[in-house]
Amino acid sequence: MKAGIEECLRQSPMFSELSPPQLGRLVAIAQLQIWQRQQIIFRKGDAAAGFFVVKTGRVKVFNLSAAGKEQILNIFEPGDSFAEVVAFDNQPYPASAEAIEYVELIFLPRFAFLNLLHQDADLSVRLLASFAKHLRHLVSLIEDLSFRQVPQRLAAYLLQRLATSDRPDSITLDLKKTELAALLGTIPATLSRAFYDLNTQGILRVEGNEITICDRQRLQRLSEE
Known part of the structure; x- marks a missing residue:
């Protein structure tokens, strides 16, 4: 031991x-x-x-x-x-x-x-x-x-996770939605809306717990706003 x-x-x-x-x-x-x-x-x-x-x-x-x-x-x-x-x-x-x-x-x-x-x-x-x-x-x-809204906080979090991922454009979310929302200082409904908006804009694609970054440059710009 x-x-x-x-x-x-x-x-x-x-x-x-x-x-x-x-x-x-x-x-x-x-x-x-x-x-x-x-x-x-x-x-x-x-x-x-x-x-x-x-x-x-x-x-x-x-x-x-x-x-x-x-x-x-x-x-x-x-x-x-x-x-x-x-x-x-x-x-x-x-x-x-x-x-x-x-x-x-x-x-x-x-x-x-x-x-x-x-x-x-x-x-x-x-x-x-x-x-x-x-x-x-x-x-x-x-x-x-x-100073940041939820989409900006989410973008920064995803980029941080991407930096330690063994895949160039994909992340597996290993927190429950309630935990991720609490980490980002919001509620699950607002977090879901942020994911939906980023998905609709073509910045990322959500499939269960798998997140594929489709436009890393736009995600980076969003995180810096």
Whole structure:
């Protein structure tokens, strides 16, 4: 089990350049957790005991409005770390986290990790770099929600997915419509309308969960509006 944890941490951008002794100290405090699809890992306001690195599966971090509307703040995949803010303060979790599918997480307890930070400045620098990455993502999310309409947000999302696809012009949507709508800050009906409009305009073709990009240049221009 510890070997699997070590391999995952070594491949995580946050810890990939640690020396073997540094990595060994991290592995010594790490715990493997298994969560099933749609299980809540923590809720906003829960006492924060530590943070996580995704080993397998995907996790969504989100907030709910008073009316129950969900806004997904980020989706984390293998190698990603999340909830690191609790390593520095003693405040509750500022958002909720849920397993999108079967998930294996590496849990790093707060107090044990803080002890390592006091001993190793490299870890502190890496944690700050992770904070900066998450902050940039949140700033980008705020800009999108403030200044872009749903079609523009959808276009930007599809281009982002296309950049990591192993097919030049096709994407398989692996989120439910409700989850994708929450990620883009809208509701499923509005998202469906955006897909319909882009399909009608000949920019893309939708067949179930398969999206074929028919006019990448127009999609790019739309994303930049």
